[in-house]
Amino acid sequence: MYLHHVAAYLPTAIVTNEHFTQLNGLASDWIMERTGIAERRKAGPDENTNTMAVAATQALLAKIPGFDPADIDLIVVGTYTPHDTIFTAAHAVQRYLGINDIPTVSISSACSSLLNAVEIVEGYFAMGKARRALVVVSEHNTAYNNEADTMAGHLWGDGAAALLITKEPLGPQPLRIAEVITGGAAPVGKADEAVTLKPVEKGIVMPYGRDVFQQACTYMTRVTQTLLDRHHLVANDLTYLIPHQANLRISVNVTKQLGLDPARAVNNIQRLGNTGCAGAAIGLAEVWDTLRPGNNVIITVFGGGYSYGAMLLTK
Template identity: 80%
Template sequence: MASYLPEAVVTNAHFTRLNGLADEWIIERTGIRERRKAAPGENANTMAIAATHAVLAEAPAFDAKSIDLIVVGTYTPHDTIYTAAHAVQRALDINEIPTVSISSACSSLLNAVEIVEGYFAMGKASRAIVVVTEHNTAYNNEEDTIAGHLWGDGAAALLISKERLAATDLHISEVITGGAAPVSKADESVTLKPVERGIVMPFGRDVFQQACTYMARVTQQLMDKHRISAEALTYLIPHQANLRISLNVVKQLGLDPERAVSNIERLGNTGCAGAAIALAEVWDTLQAGSKVIITVFGGGYSYGAMLLEREL
């Protein structure tokens, strides 16, 4: 598990100068203090490749040439034809293997893992790399006082094997996902229409309410099914969209707020990469018996939760 972050840091002071949004106002409503911005020449593809190299460097025992499936998720593509998945394949120089690019908004990480599970179950692959990458600033309008200050860039990658390779591996116990597109304002609350206006969020309150509802519900469903108490959960990693959403979900679940992993203060909303980056940040703290749940909610009102366990 590894991540890649651009070097450039954009603080709230930038938006104060640009459109008068006060630092305190942004922090109070979102929890965001700063975010990363891709440099000229960086994009969703280059960041996906950088995360890929980083994760392979972290796992020398995982032979890159043994990878037989690539799945990459993003809603901010550099190229919709030569996708980030193709860019990763070309960087790995592994020919003629399944190479899949997906977009289910901020749920892409979990849907990518489900795709891997399907390939594994059908015997079509046994070692996969999943990459999530977002170049939000390529599409963002910074002068938009509703949502222009939310977005950051970054990528993360994880290696998944059908067989356990090391004692430090995390076991994917279960993934639950769903779509709630018929609910409320799912069709217009958050949109990115490249030929029109880029990322817009005209109904943030509705997003907030639905995210709090669905993230708490699916996480509780997973905890109940696997008989995991609030005290037994090592970490909850919520989608990094808004700190107030995370705190609301934690409160509903009765969890210790210290067990909720957050990077939105430093990175802003990094889309489907946010939770994966957060997992990479706590990876070295996990011990035998650790239980981690990643819970996500995205535009179009896709949602899900994934239980990861480090076996004893």
């Protein structure tokens, strides 16, 4: 499989740490020390998961001149913050594109949804049911977030990203998706209650952040090392490591365990907050234009419910 381009959409409204200082007394320095976050984006009143998914798709297509969107024959969208659980973000993207009679799938595996979406594409390609797929990840965290929650209310940001994946290369020097590994560790630790979003009861809550931190560091490091070993690479063969953007301390810990030069870790959480399953894809979009032949990139993720995974991309 080949990844031809990725593009991101971010709302324009910026919420700084000072907002939370005024709201509930949390000092900006305290938030920075614990999370690395200085500011985050917030969707406007007329924006939601569906509109951001469409906007990311528009941004992607604008970056691929000459590509006919009518050639897309599979749409997979990942989110755990749906605007509508029936007319999903995947349907919204399909309606925007105006492409009828193609598989259209919406999934949620928490913050790991990006890589599970890529695996779904891999399956459709292997079965001969598709050849040009659009993957979109979109999160409207602030629609569910309780800003007054001093444990996790300051973590969340909104954003989306879109990727064009094909079975065969369409043009020169796309990124090859060398391998995707995913798994679930729901029997481990406090996976059933560490991060939850129960729409009929309450918004996003994270009462056991320490357990999330420990398991994320363990599983992201482990699955990344497995991918490196399978492809006979060492950490510093990577041009970039793009970790899930949940907490800057997780990224630092994983990088240290792998023995990777910290400068090669892509982090946007300082500017965007935790953008859920969109965070790593947004990070890839941010470094896309710097990639050169011979480069290797690993995206590694960990989500609530303790799903995890890693994907190796080669140029």
